[in-house]
Amino acid sequence: MKHLLSINDLSRDEAILILDTASELARISDGPMKKLPTLRGRTIVNLFAEDSTRTRISFEAAAKRLSADVINFAAKGSSLSKGESLKDTAQTLQAMGADAVVIRHPASGAPFRLADNQWMSGAVINAGDGTHEHPSQALLDAYTIRKHLGKGAKDLSGLRVAIVGDILHSRVARSNVLLLTKLGAHVTLVAPPTLFPFGVESWPVTISYDLDSVIPQVDAIMMLRIQQERMHEIFFPSAREYSRYYGLNRDRVNALNPKAIIMHPGPMNRGLEITADAADSARSVIIEQVSNGVSVRMAILYLLLGGAPIEGGIN
Amino acid sequence: MKTVLPAPDISRAIVRIAHEILERYDGAESITLLGIPTRGAHLATRIAAAINAIEGGEVAVGTLDTTMHRDDLRTRSPKALLPTLIPAAGVEGRHVVLVDDVLFSGRTIRAALDALGEIGRPTSVSLAVLVDRGHRELPIKADFVGKNIPTSRSEVIKVNLIEVDGTDEVTISEGGVK
Numbered sequence: 001m002k003h004l005l006s007i008n009d010l011s012r013d014e015a016i017l018i019l020d021t022a023s024e025l026a027r028i029s030d031g032p033m034k035k036l037p038t039l040r041g042r043t044i045v046n047l048f049a050e051d052s053t054r055t056r057i058s059f060e061a062a063a064k065r066l067s068a069d070v071i072n073f074a075a076k077g078s079s080l081s082k083g084e085s086l087k088d089t090a091q092t093l094q095a096m097g098a099d100a101v102v103i104r105h106p107a108s109g110a111p112f113r114l115a116d117n118q119w120m121s122g123a124v125i126n127a128g129d130g131t132h133e134h135p136s137q138a139l140l141d142a143y144t145i146r147k148h149l150g151k152g153a154k155d156l157s158g159l160r161v162a163i164v165g166d167i168l169h170s171r172v173a174r175s176n177v178l179l180l181t182k183l184g185a186h187v188t189l190v191a192p193p194t195l196f197p198f199g200v201e202s203w204p205v206t207i208s209y210d211l212d213s214v215i216p217q218v219d220a221i222m223m224l225r226i227q228q229e230r231m232h233e234i235f236f237p238s239a240r241e242y243s244r245y246y247g248l249n250r251d252r253v254n255a256l257n258p259k260a261i262i263m264h265p266g267p268m269n270r271g272l273e274i275t276a277d278a279a280d281s282a283r284s285v286i287i288e289q290v291s292n293g294v295s296v297r298m299a300i301l302y303l304l305l306g307g308a309p310i311e312g313g314i315n
Numbered sequence: 316m317k318t319v320l321p322a323p324d325i326s327r328a329i330v331r332i333a334h335e336i337l338e339r340y341d342g343a344e345s346i347t348l349l350g351i352p353t354r355g356a357h358l359a360t361r362i363a364a365a366i367n368a369i370e371g372g373e374v375a376v377g378t379l380d381t382t383m384h385r386d387d388l389r390t391r392s393p394k395a396l397l398p399t400l401i402p403a404a405g406v407e408g409r410h411v412v413l414v415d416d417v418l419f420s421g422r423t424i425r426a427a428l429d430a431l432g433e434i435g436r437p438t439s440v441s442l443a444v445l446v447d448r449g450h451r452e453l454p455i456k457a458d459f460v461g462k463n464i465p466t467s468r469s470e471v472i473k474v475n476l477i478e479v480d481g482t483d484e485v486t487i488s489e490g491g492v493k
Contacts, residue, residue, distance in 0.1 A: 017395055024380070024396035031401060036383045037429070302383070307393035 003115045003124040004300055006133050007178035015179060016154050019143050021299035022292070029065060029295065038306055039068035042099040047089070048127070049075040049105045054266055054290055055127050055137070059102045062297035068305070071098070086110060087119055094120035100305055101125070108132035108171075123304045131169050131230065137265055138175035140296040142183055144289050145220050148261050157184035162214050164190040165224035165246060165273050168197050169231070172265045173224060177203055190214050192246065194235040211246055215255045222263040223248050223274045239272055248278045261285045319464055319472075320485035325445065328461030329358070332443050333365035335459050340410050343367075345438070347375040347409040351427055352397035355415035357478040358445055362414060375402040379413070381426035384433075401434060411437040412459070416474040418444040421455035446485055448472050 001014060010018070028036070044063045048056050056072070063070045075081055080089060086105075093101055100123040103111045108130030115124040128134040142156065149159055161180055167173045167189050180187050181204045188206040189196070200207060208214050215221070226242065236242045243249075248262065256262075262284040270276050279286060320328070340346050343366050350359025356378040363376040380397040413427050424442060431440065443459035448466045464487065466472060471490030475482050
């Protein structure tokens with residue numbers, strides 16, 4: 001594995017290796033060994049052409065705990081905002097000797113262009129591209145689910161996960177569907193019909209328009225953010241209506257089965273897709289997802305950059 | 316392939332190492348055994364059992380993974396991490412005994428010392444190995460040795476333990492490249 005562009009790049013065993021490595025790293029970081037020398041002398045560039053809080057900070061923390069040098073590069077305040085092309089940016093990074101680029105980009109497929117065009121020799125890690133994929137988020141979600149509900153199993157066989165909300169614009173949902181089903185979980189997508197993407201019938205999932213009938217049947221429920229910045233049409237009549245039919249509120253939390261966990265990739269629109277008391281309830285693992293994210297991203301960086309350099313493209 | 320250490324010899328070596336450790340540190344209270352996974356960890360557990368049988372207490376035992384501290388990380392594909400389990404007492408102020416199966420170049424032990432340094436400052440660190448096969452590349456020596464086996468570089472020493480391999484035995488074979 002040279003790049004991490006899509007969950008499709010990973011076999012089931014590779015995905016499990018990432019999760020296992022992350023849990024070992026989590027145990028080391030919880031203990032006395034906060035910093036590891038593994039990536040000393042390697043340079044990792046965080047190229048964020050779209051706003052992000054937790055993903056960027058999480059990748060930065062992960063890289064620093066492995067002793068890599070981190071260069072942060074945001075669209076605002078860089079030549080990207082002057083209209084520099086991705087190619088020129090990539091060649092600049094190459095000239096500076098970046099061993100890996102963590103890229104977040106509003107255009108679906110941007111990380112693939114970066115990886116496929118030999119503009120640069122380093123590893124490319126997709127940190128969210130448009131409405132396409134967000135593989136590290138899916139890995140940390142799978143890690144969180146396995147940790148809480150896996151009962152020591154390596155994969156997620158037999159677990160039932162609902163992903164609720166703005167599936168249409170969600171790269172988190174796409175990556176999670178690929179990964180969770182690869183690991184043996186059963187995924188149900190819940191949203192109003194307008195928020196399902198074209199062709200969703202061919203995905204290996206169950207589709208529902210009725211949240212209340214799904215709630216009692218799942219082990220984990222993942223609420224998605226309504227992505228207002230990507231909504232250029234009207235997808236539902238009003239925020240209040242959306243929240244009444246598809247929001248997670250106290251009554252729905254009480255209808256969950258007793259061990260079920262509540263997840264959200266953040267940032268949350270409190271009061272829209274999730275109420276404050278649901279987000280802050282004892283079932284919620286939303287904050288824990290953030291700390292798990294650092295361990296999972298350490299595992300990704302270690303497995304991509306820790307060993308001998310791999311020549312050529314994706315393998 | 317030739318057996319150089321059959322099962323009874325392995326057991327005897329472990330008991331002898333347990334005695335030597337106790338003698339050096341005057342009892343088991345201040346000792347922490349840290350095995351290097353995979354086989355070193357099982358050997359540490361066995362040495363701990365032998366010490367407990369002699370002293371009647373519970374000697375502290377754990378494991379220390381060296382993967383992230385190795386100097387040859389860049390030359391091979393990344394390896395899965397193995398567990399690091401430090402006993403509750405930690406390493407600060409303890410006499411740490413590192414335990415591994417084979418001492419060869421000494422590079423694993425260097426990595427273990429680095430990993431240990433990240434965790435804390437033991438009073439002392441010593442090294443117990445089942446087999447010392449020579450060919451050191453670093454100034455490292457073992458304090459407690461099960462058996463010294465002179466080898467040529469091309470030979471392969473394989474430690475088999477019941478916990479991992481189903482049998483207790485150390486073999487030597489004319490290997491290819493190690």
